[in-house]
Amino acid sequence: MATTTSLEMPQEEKVWGGGNEPMKASYGKLMMWFFLISDALTFSGFLTAYGLMRFKYEPSWPVAERVFTHFPGIEGDQPLLYVALMTFILIVSSVTMVLAVHEGRHNKKTRVGLWMIATIVGGAIFLGSQAWEWYHFIVGDSGAVEVVFSDEMGRQTMRPADAEGNFISLGDLVHGDAAGGHGHHEHFSIEQVRDAFAGGEYQLRQPGKAGMTLDHEASLAMLNSDNAMVIHGANMTRNEYGHQQFANFFFFITGFHGFHVFSGVILNFIIFYNVMLGTYQRRGHYEMVEKVGLYWHFVDLVWVFVFTFFYLV
Amino acid sequence: MSDNHAHGGVRRLIIVFFILLVVTAVEVGLGIVKPAFLMGEVFGFTSWLNIIFIVLTLFKAYFIVEAFMHLEGEKKSLRLTIYLPILILIPYLTFILLTEGSYLYGA
Incomplete structure (x- = not known):
C-alpha cells in the first residue's frame, strides 16, 4: 500500500519527502562535508586577513624564504626545502588514508588497519616537523634591532646591511665578516651592536621586499637613541624577521592548522582502534573510515593553501 | 561508477x-x-x-x-552543495581584500 501512495506523489516529494537519502550520502557524511565547508571558510578568512596585513605593511613584511632557511643536517641557507618535505609527508599520508578507505570498501580489516597506522605515523611526523620549524622560528637566526622609526610608523624591526645594502647578521656585524660561520644562538647587547655599527659603513634596512634603507648617519642616530633594542627570534611581541603581524599570523595560522592535524591524528587513532576491534566489520561497512578520511584530506587541502600563501607567494 | x-x-x-x-x-x-x-x-x-x-x-x-x-x-546535487558556497564566498572575500588592501596600503 505504501508503494501505491508514493507512486501518486509528485516527483519532488518522492525524493525530498524523507525516509531516503536524496544526495546518496549518509547523514554523517553530509554533516562532515558541511563542517568542512565552514572550516574552509574559516581558513580562507585567516589567509585573507594575512594577505590584507601584508598589503598594508609591505615594506616591513618578511620575505618567507629569508625566514625559513634551515634544513636538518645541511649547513647554510636552504629556502623552501624543509617546507617542501613537510608538504610531501602530508600528501603521502593523504594517499595512505585514501588507500585505507579503498580497502574498507572491500571489507579488508587488516589492510584498513595497516594503512591507517601509516597515516597516523605520517601525521605524527608532520607534527614533529612543525615543532622543529617553530623552534627555529622562535630561537631566531640572524638577529635584528628594533628602533623608533618615526611618530607615524612607531617601532620598527630593522636589519643591519653592509655598504651595498646586503643584509648581514648581528654575528657578522659584531665579529666582522671574516669570522663567519658562528652559531646563531649567540646573543648580543645593544652596546656591542652600536660599537660595531659605528666602526664601519653599515646601514639599517627594513626587511621587506620594498623596504627603506637608511644611510649610515641616520641609522646610527636611531641606534644610539635610548629605546633601541636588540631582538633575537620571534614571539608574540617581538619579531626579528620583520613586522610583528607576520609572527602573529605565522603562529596563529600554522598553529591552527597544526591543531587540526593533531585532532586528525587523535581521530584516526580512535577509528584505527575500532577497526582493529572489528567494530566496522560487524557493522558491515567502513563508512567511519571514509568520514575521518574526509577530515584528513581536508587538513592536507588546507596545508596546500598555507604552503602557497605563507611560503611561496 | x-x-x-x-x-x-x-x-x-x-x-x-x-x-x-x-x-x-x-x-x-x-x-x-x-x-x-x-x-x-x-x-x-x-x-x-x-x-x-x-x-x-x-x-x-x-x-x-x-x-x-x-x-x-557523488551526486550532482551534493557536488553543487559543497562547491557553490566555497566558489561564491571565497572569491568575494578575495575581491574585498584586493580592493580594500590597496586602500589600506596608503592609509
Whole structure:
C-alpha cells in the first residue's frame, strides 16, 4: 500500500519527502562535508586577513624564504626545502588514508588497519616537523634591532646591511665578516651592536621586499637613541624577521592548522582502534573510515593553501 | 561508477599522487629559482610567478577534492552543495581584500 501512495506523489516529494537519502550520502557524511565547508571558510578568512596585513605593511613584511632557511643536517641557507618535505609527508599520508578507505570498501580489516597506522605515523611526523620549524622560528637566526622609526610608523624591526645594502647578521656585524660561520644562538647587547655599527659603513634596512634603507648617519642616530633594542627570534611581541603581524599570523595560522592535524591524528587513532576491534566489520561497512578520511584530506587541502600563501607567494 | 572505482581505483590514486608530487616539485623549483622574466608586476599588485603559484595550488586542490575526497563519485546535487558556497564566498572575500588592501596600503 505504501508503494501505491508514493507512486501518486509528485516527483519532488518522492525524493525530498524523507525516509531516503536524496544526495546518496549518509547523514554523517553530509554533516562532515558541511563542517568542512565552514572550516574552509574559516581558513580562507585567516589567509585573507594575512594577505590584507601584508598589503598594508609591505615594506616591513618578511620575505618567507629569508625566514625559513634551515634544513636538518645541511649547513647554510636552504629556502623552501624543509617546507617542501613537510608538504610531501602530508600528501603521502593523504594517499595512505585514501588507500585505507579503498580497502574498507572491500571489507579488508587488516589492510584498513595497516594503512591507517601509516597515516597516523605520517601525521605524527608532520607534527614533529612543525615543532622543529617553530623552534627555529622562535630561537631566531640572524638577529635584528628594533628602533623608533618615526611618530607615524612607531617601532620598527630593522636589519643591519653592509655598504651595498646586503643584509648581514648581528654575528657578522659584531665579529666582522671574516669570522663567519658562528652559531646563531649567540646573543648580543645593544652596546656591542652600536660599537660595531659605528666602526664601519653599515646601514639599517627594513626587511621587506620594498623596504627603506637608511644611510649610515641616520641609522646610527636611531641606534644610539635610548629605546633601541636588540631582538633575537620571534614571539608574540617581538619579531626579528620583520613586522610583528607576520609572527602573529605565522603562529596563529600554522598553529591552527597544526591543531587540526593533531585532532586528525587523535581521530584516526580512535577509528584505527575500532577497526582493529572489528567494530566496522560487524557493522558491515567502513563508512567511519571514509568520514575521518574526509577530515584528513581536508587538513592536507588546507596545508596546500598555507604552503602557497605563507611560503611561496 | 562504484565498480569502476573498485577496479581502477588504486591505479588512479597513485597517478593523482604523482600529479600532486610533480606540481609541488615544480612550485618549489620555481620558488627557489625565481625566474627573472616572471617577476615583473602585472595587474598592479602581483607577479606572473605568484599567479602561476595560485593556479597550480587550485589545480592541486581540485585533485585532492575530486580524487582523494571522492567528490567525483557523488551526486550532482551534493557536488553543487559543497562547491557553490566555497566558489561564491571565497572569491568575494578575495575581491574585498584586493580592493580594500590597496586602500589600506596608503592609509
